Amino acid sequence: MAESEEQLANEIVSGDGGSTPKAKLLVTGLLVLGVVGICAAGGFFVGSTLKQTAATSAAEQPEETDKPQTGQAFVYIDLDPVIATLNTPNRERTAMAVFTLLVEPGDAETLKAAMAQKKPEINSRVLRYLSARTLEEVSGELNMNRVARELQDLLNDIMWPAQRGLVQRVEYKNFNIQ
Incomplete structure (x- = not known):
């Protein structure tokens, strides 16, 4: 089994193994897995950045209070x-x-x-x-x-x-x- 995996890997690397169904399946699976991983990492990064930005902007905004124009608190x-x-x-x-x-x-x-x-x-x-x-x-x-x-x-x-x-x-x- 290890021999067939090694042979399959050699065929993929050399470029002449692209015609076997196992090789196509393996390449397709790796590509899909890579794309999903990149999308997940990007989504995590964007989500954490947005959450951090929202928290920062909320902290920077002055607290709204109902005060008359004279500045006296209620x-x-x-x-x-x-x-x-x-x-x-x-x-x-x-x-x-x-x-x-x-x-x-x-x-x-x-x-x-x-x-x-x-x-x-x-x-x-x-x-x-x-x-x-x-x-x-x-x-x-x-x-x-x-x-x-x-x-x-x-x-x-x-x-x-x-x-x-x-x-x-x-x-x-x-x-x-x-």
Whole structure:
């Protein structure tokens, strides 16, 4: 057997063994194996390079924070998740939303205390507000901004009627419509 392998290798090297089926099969197999190996190595190299580039660019990007133009930081306080059936004719649409309230750092404890005291009313009014909206009224960037501003006014009115509210802005943490 070793003799036939050696003879086959000599025929391949000398160039006159290309006519035997074993030689053709061996050459084809080696070529395919070589191409697959090169492709695998290239894919590994490209994949690791892309992953490294993505990690580097993510590390270089400044962290996005919601700050007013004055440079003052906000404290973020989440509201309870709200699931509401939208006011849509002919088809039931459900909205699931989680809102985050942005307040100045000095007002955070006051807001948390007011929210704890009026939690049932806050949940009820936010639910009723969303349930009264149609799909069109909560879709799109302009409408979502309007909803956030109206919720800000609503929450400030609930917790501080006839006073300046402490909620500076309402942001969407999650918003899904089904």
